[in-house]
Amino acid sequence: MAQIPAPQGLPILGNTLQIPSHSPVEHFVQVASRYEEGIFRLEVAGRTIVLVYDPDLVAEVCDESRFVKRIKPPLSIVRDFGGDGLFTADHDEPVWGHAHRILMPAFSQRSMKAYYAQMLEIAEQLVESWAGRQGEDLPVADDMTRLTLDTISLTGFGYRFRSFDSPELHPFLQSMGGALTEAMLRNQQLPFVTKLKRSHEEAYRRDIADMQELVDDVIRQRRAEGGAGSKDLLGLMLEASDPQTGVRLSDENIRNQVLTFLIAGHETTSGLLSFALYNLLREPHTLARAYDEVDRLLPGDEPPTYETIMKLDVIPRILEETLRHWSPIPAFSVSAVEDTTIGGYPIAKDQGVAVLLPVLHRNPKAWERPDEFDIDRWLPENKKSHHRAAYKPFGNGERACIGRQFALTEARLALAMILRRFAISDPNVYRMKIKQTLTIKPDGFTLRVRERRAHE
Numbered sequence: 001m002a003q004i005p006a007p008q009g010l011p012i013l014g015n016t017l018q019i020p021s022h023s024p025v026e027h028f029v030q031v032a033s034r035y036e037e038g039i040f041r042l043e044v045a046g047r048t049i050v051l052v053y054d055p056d057l058v059a060e061v062c063d064e065s066r067f068v069k070r071i072k073p074p075l076s077i078v079r080d081f082g083g084d085g086l087f088t089a090d091h092d093e094p095v096w097g098h099a100h101r102i103l104m105p106a107f108s109q110r111s112m113k114a115y116y117a118q119m120l121e122i123a124e125q126l127v128e129s130w131a132g133r134q135g136e137d138l139p140v141a142d143d144m145t146r147l148t149l150d151t152i153s154l155t156g157f158g159y160r161f162r163s164f165d166s167p168e169l170h171p172f173l174q175s176m177g178g179a180l181t182e183a184m185l186r187n188q189q190l191p192f193v194t195k196l197k198r199s200h201e202e203a204y205r206r207d208i209a210d211m212q213e214l215v216d217d218v219i220r221q222r223r224a225e226g227g228a229g230s231k232d233l234l235g236l237m238l239e240a241s242d243p244q245t246g247v248r249l250s251d252e253n254i255r256n257q258v259l260t261f262l263i264a265g266h267e268t269t270s271g272l273l274s275f276a277l278y279n280l281l282r283e284p285h286t287l288a289r290a291y292d293e294v295d296r297l298l299p300g301d302e303p304p305t306y307e308t309i310m311k312l313d314v315i316p317r318i319l320e321e322t323l324r325h326w327s328p329i330p331a332f333s334v335s336a337v338e339d340t341t342i343g344g345y346p347i348a349k350d351q352g353v354a355v356l357l358p359v360l361h362r363n364p365k366a367w368e369r370p371d372e373f374d375i376d377r378w379l380p381e382n383k384k385s386h387h388r389a390a391y392k393p394f395g396n397g398e399r400a401c402i403g404r405q406f407a408l409t410e411a412r413l414a415l416a417m418i419l420r421r422f423a424i425s426d427p428n429v430y431r432m433k434i435k436q437t438l439t440i441k442p443d444g445f446t447l448r449v450r451e452r453r454a455h456e
């Protein structure tokens with residue numbers, strides 16, 4: 001049987017030292033360009049990892065009867081703070097099913113409508129803040145982080161970070177950044193090296209404790225308010241039981257879910273919005289279409305209604321094409337249920353396989369002119385011809401992103417509000433530099449705005 005192609009490594013260390021710790025994904029993309037087979041293997045920190053990016057092979061690993069999500073590095077490290085929350089719960093843990101079924105109603109389209117007023121409130125804070133800083137270099141990723149963190153915490157937990165009131169990012173984000181960066185470093189360290197780095201361990205535990213303290217504050221505040229009645233994420237977790245088993249979530253699990261949602265619910269959407277603005281600045285024709293759309297559907301200064309935001313067509317397609325070009329989560333992993341093969345290559349039971357999204361999403365086998373930013377790929381008549389496994393920005397199957405509608409609704413609204421009010425420009429001619437923690441973002445990207453219409 002053919003062996004999975006693999007770059008030459010060193011004895012014991014394998015390929016570990018070849019992977020730059022600050023940007024592993026960019027390295028994987030480079031390695032992938034050498035293997036047209038759409039699959040390769042690496043030996044990292046004593047483990048074998050298999051990466052796939054051929055759409056037919058990805059279709060195989062997306063078969064949930066053959067491959068399931070198992071918590072291995074890096075997710076087993078993130079589990080230090082995500083615990084048994086949805087993101088870092090194993091396929092076999094019953095608590096995943098309990099929480100999934102309890103929380104699903106909070107992510108229905110009807111719930112998006114219920115969150116809309118709060119989403120709008122925070123989006124308005126963003127545009128007001130930018131209106132007061134016209135002509136300045138605006139730190140895009142930081143401001144998108146303010147927007148998305150404040151939105152998930154207000155809609156999900158009724159908690160206000162008030163990020164736009166302060167020139168500094170909230171300390172929660174410092175702790176989160178520290179913990180995620182350390183998790184990524186540990187992913188490439190042999191365990192004995194991690195043990196030797198005492199000061200890292202202390203800082204890591206402090207960051208986790210600080211995040212948990214904030215979570216406890218969020219829950220305490222809700223309990224002090226009486227807790228009852230609210231149908232937001234926290235309200236459901238405190239009160240609802242699993243419709244299938246009648247089980248309620250433990251206090252410990254609720255704490256893990258709140259922290260999971262605070263992280264997963266903002267970090268990715270802020271990356272999506274930052275990359276979308278980056279793309280628009282490079283695609284004047286598409287930007288002009290977006291301005292046209294907001295001028296047509298959102299004339300005047302009235303706050304847009306939920307129904308209007310749902311009518312947008314160009315902006316959602318900009319978001320879809322942005323997720324193809326730059327997936328904020330650049331890879332997700334599954335493990336083989338039994339010994340098997342993919343594309344004729346052997347995969348042993350429990351072997352992890354990572355789907356490498358930046359390469360899959362630009363694979364010429366699935367995409368014409370893959371490097372072109374073309375939002376018309378997402379017209380309904382063109383979508384029909386897409387390969388069924390060539391686009392996976394939200395992961396796969398039952399473990400796919402529960403917050404997809406939430407992210408897309410929030411991002412539609414924010415982009416529409418920005419483009420209705422401002423002409424955006426990039427006088428510094430930013431060159432893409434990826435910053436990777438568990439997600440990717442454009443590092444050091446700034447833009448400038450000026451009002452498009454005169455406001456008295």
Ligand code: HEM
Pocket residue numbers: 069086087088100152260261264265266268269272327328329332333392393394395396398399400401402403404406407
């Ligand atoms: C899972 C991407 C926004 C909450 C996932 C996964 C991906 C993903 C790829 C699967 C991970 C895996 O298989 O290991 C994204 C992207 C987003 C986004 C690209 C924005 C553009 C959100 C938002 C929320 C959220 C806004 C919450 C409000 C979650 C949770 C999971 C998850 C809880 C775990 C689901 C489970 O296994 O049951 N996301 N996400 N995400 N996402 Fe998102």
